[in-house]
Amino acid sequence: MMNSTWKNISLSRLMLGTVQFGLPYGVANRTGQPDYRDVLKILTAAIEGGVNCFDTAAAYGNSEEILGRALRELKVTDRVTVVTKFKPLTPEELADPALAKAALEASVESSRRRLQLDCLPLVLFHRETDAVHRPALEPLQESGKLRYVGVSCAHFPGPPHSYVESGLMSALQLPANLLDRRHESSGIFRDAAAREVAVFIRSAFLQGLLVMPERDIPVELQAVIPARRRLEQLSHDAGIDLAELALRYLLSQDAVTSVLIGVETVEQVEENLARFERGPLPPDLFSAIQAESFDLPELIVTPGMWSPR
Template sequence: MKIGLGTVQFGMDYGVSNQTGKTNQAEVNLILNKALELGIRKLDTAYLYGDSESVLGQNQKELNGFDVITKTRKFGNTAFTKDDAKLIRESFLESLSRLKLNKVYGLMFHDSSDLLKENSGYLWDELVSLKSEDKVTKVGVSVYSLNQTEEILKKYPIEIIQFPLNIYDHSFLQNGFLSKLKEIDIEIHVRSVFLQGLALMSSTELPAYFKSVKNHIQECQEMLRSRGVTMLEASLNFIKSIKQVDFAILGINNISQLLEIIDSYHSGKNFEGIDYSKFAIFDESITNPSKWKLK
């Protein structure tokens, strides 16, 4: 099963369709235990996810059963110095302390643009040093655009990568890009599988900001409804159908969501003949949540 747990909701209020806010500590413990029971082993967090790392650190027994991936701090700099490399080390060691771990599976640059700035090698070399000290198994980057990713790959030997991919956003499927990543043995994690919950919202519930694609989304939903397939089932099947994807990082707010996702992931429904290319939306103001203007 190629599902990993996203934990931003454990540390802060997150997601356009999230009506319940930050997940409480007791619910986090239930989610982690159930995830382990179901065979889920990848867990994604970040230095900047509120107090997510600290919350996870309070569940030590469960946390030891996961491959934990965390991310670096972000920098506003246009160029880097050796002092910035010290900062990236210090913030990572703080992450380990919060998590109460001696080592993580993955450490990724949270802001991919940091790897394209002047003297970014200082930061990269620090991550490589942390790996050589056996504090990290794989080093990599969380990215947003295909062009930016290609530039980063020219500079650094990325081992693990995370990017958005969902039933509406197919930008990373262009030009056989995923196959190219696999040729150089990069582990692929995808996020935003439900587009912060947008992919699971009924067309009638969409905020006004999305009016330009309301008809498109309605047509997609009606097509699936006619086949007896839910948007959740289709969203998960879309990811399952892409063989190069190693793990889909899914944000979970509560235990019932986790169980619903697992049931839908293992749905025995017939998806044959669904042309997912017809779902694609080629408008970054819709597919990139950082560009949304909801208020």
């Protein structure tokens, strides 16, 4: 497993997403929420394959609790890095600094308890709007309850640059994939890396839309099909599947620290580990993808606009 170094911490370039541990998630999810025995098998396969970082959130059902229990049972808590997210602030908390501070402190205490960690290695604001309350977290860092702070960003370029330039954020989680290159084109990957700000990529498969069977694509999203077919032709010509093309395209960008992948089964862990082991794409294939221009409606590349499922 290839690793990146961030603030003297070695992070595997595959970061395992665990939202599925706490609730059914994703347009392509067909197996639902794995039970605890399956979670242990998934984590064991990932760790044995070299994965040492895991993504969760206070808002992901009981994902934090399950992950913390499983890592403790597997006796690997001290060998891995868990990235979690603050509970989103309510409108009342967002508008009142005192309420926001209390809510963020309560979120940290709850995450420490559920994850069974004295110090949370990295916590992200789950919503960009909440990041205005970044100063409220300094006492938690000084007390050793929280080490680093970052932010999970939306699909639109602009704000991530301000977070990097401010020096207040140690990590960004950004959506990016073969069809959504808005952040990539903005130069934020490079600018963040230059300031030692970690870049974690989510939505590598566009929440499953890139890799689900074509016949299963919801009617409202079928405008993606022509673009998918062009990418499928590139992957076919290269002798790999579309999922591998999607992952290795992101691995081809040195400024990306880790790529976040959610899984539901051990088989999916093993498949993705094999794809990561093959490393970046050949330069000519990478260039061929970048030469493609997909004029897709915003609805297609912004999952937050999709109808609930």
